[in-house]
Amino acid sequence: MSDIQALDLKGFVTHSVQSVFHTMLSMEIVLEDPPDKAGISTNGHIVGTVGFAGVVMGTINLFVSRTFGREMAAAMLGMTVEDIGSDEEVNDVIGEVCNMVGGDMKSRLCDAGLTCSLSIPSVTYGNGFKIESKGYARYEQLGFRNRQHSALLELYVKSAN
Amino acid sequence: MTLKVLTVDDSKTIRMIVKKAFQSYDCAICEAENGAEGLAAATKEKPGLIILDITMPVMNGIEMLDRLKSDPELKNIPVIMLTAESGKDNVLNIVKKGIKDYMVKPFKGEELIERVRKIMPLESRTEADSAENKPVKYFTQVEDIVVLTLPAKVTRPVTVEVEGKLQAKIQEMTAAQIKKMILDMGGVSETNLSLIKLIIAAFQQCQQASVAVKLVANPKQSEELKGFQETSQITVSHSIEEAKTVL
Numbered sequence: 001m002s003d004i005q006a007l008d009l010k011g012f013v014t015h016s017v018q019s020v021f022h023t024m025l026s027m028e029i030v031l032e033d034p035p036d037k038a039g040i041s042t043n044g045h046i047v048g049t050v051g052f053a054g055v056v057m058g059t060i061n062l063f064v065s066r067t068f069g070r071e072m073a074a075a076m077l078g079m080t081v082e083d084i085g086s087d088e089e090v091n092d093v094i095g096e097v098c099n100m101v102g103g104d105m106k107s108r109l110c111d112a113g114l115t116c117s118l119s120i121p122s123v124t125y126g127n128g129f130k131i132e133s134k135g136y137a138r139y140e141q142l143g144f145r146n147r148q149h150s151a152l153l154e155l156y157v158k159s160a161n
Numbered sequence: 162m163t164l165k166v167l168t169v170d171d172s173k174t175i176r177m178i179v180k181k182a183f184q185s186y187d188c189a190i191c192e193a194e195n196g197a198e199g200l201a202a203a204t205k206e207k208p209g210l211i212i213l214d215i216t217m218p219v220m221n222g223i224e225m226l227d228r229l230k231s232d233p234e235l236k237n238i239p240v241i242m243l244t245a246e247s248g249k250d251n252v253l254n255i256v257k258k259g260i261k262d263y264m265v266k267p268f269k270g271e272e273l274i275e276r277v278r279k280i281m282p283l284e285s286r287t288e289a290d291s292a293e294n295k296p297v298k299y300f301t302q303v304e305d306i307v308v309l310t311l312p313a314k315v316t317r318p319v320t321v322e323v324e325g326k327l328q329a330k331i332q333e334m335t336a337a338q339i340k341k342m343i344l345d346m347g348g349v350s351e352t353n354l355s356l357i358k359l360i361i362a363a364f365q366q367c368q369q370a371s372v373a374v375k376l377v378a379n380p381k382q383s384e385e386l387k388g389f390q391e392t393s394q395i396t397v398s399h400s401i402e403e404a405k406t407v408l
Binding site for chain 2: 019020022023024026073075076077078079080083088089092093095096099100102103104106107108110111115118119120
């Protein structure tokens with residue numbers, strides 16, 4: 001079994017996010033350091049969350065602006081942004097992106113002997129709120145950029161023991 | 162004979178992508194959003210293929226697979242798992258349960274079709290079906306030049322469809338030693354990212370096959386194309402006649 005501290009979580013997540021955006025959304029996304037948190041919360045933001053639990057426990061939160069969320073939904077569904085009629089489509093796409101990133105993380109943790117299961121993703125909308133998870137052994141924060149849009153990904157991991 | 166395909170996934174988006182992947186083939190798609198609904202649909206519809214997700218509410222894909230395999234009437238239906246989880250143990254456990262293939266998200270519809278073709282033949286829709294579903298005719302030929310006319314609305318599915326058809330057309334052109342193409346976007350109502358990607362893809366495909374290509378756009382579109390880095394350097398003609406003279 002691997003030590004949580006020794007895992008290249010940042011590398012795993014970066015590869016995973018870029019792969020999901022490239023393959024499913026035909027969008028190229030690059031790391032942005034420091035993350036553009038202000039850009040994400042303009043006009044409110046959307047947070048997709050997926051959790052994993054087992055020998056290790058953790059959460060992945062993906063923050064995007066509402067505008068970017070709609071563009072992501074349009075790209076994945078093969079529509080124009082104007083065709084995206086409701087939040088339902090945006091929720092589904094953000095949830096599915098989180099599911100893919102979370103599924104990849106879960107698989108890498110399991111391959112490292114840190115067996116865990118993945119939760120169903122959830123999506124939260126809002127303005128000016130902050131999500132903070134306490135007591136985690138590892139916390140990684142990564143900013144991404146696609147053209148004028150930013151995304152922020154937070155990863156929390158701890159041992160169940 | 163039409164192949165019935167059951168896609169079981171809690172994401173409507175994924176079900177839609179699966180559905181689109183099969184749209185060029187003689188397939189009827191039915192959908193279910195969890196394992197329980199999937200089992201009911203499999204019992205009722207007796208599909209020829211099931212595309213199954215793992216992480217779903219109510220009943221997950223593993224439980225649905227177990228129940229399928231224990232049902233004498235359903236156990237022989239080929240199943241392809243389509244899931245975000247790629248862990249070695251996970252894959253091994255599922256492969257032991259008798260699935261035909263395992264595909265990890267993210268994925269492209271074309272990759273799914275390739276996997277399906279490895280386990281069963283897929284028939285393209287007949288010409289009549291195709292005409293009914295896609296009345297758009299993209300290619301015409303003027304003397305020794307093939308003209309690709311883009312539709313009024315270029316969305317991502319249109320891009321995928323045209324790219325596929327273009328690939329086949331270029332092969333035909335190469336065989337017939339036709340080396341000139343005009344890409345006519347004059348009738349396109351909106352210059353969006355899908356259109357830009359399609360133009361770039363068309364130019365790349367032509368370049369790879371040594372086919373000379375010219376783009377036709379109206380003056381307003383020409384200005385809009387300059388606003389995109391990818392198309393800002395492309396020389397644009399304002400009519401097919403003008404493009405023919407420079408080819």
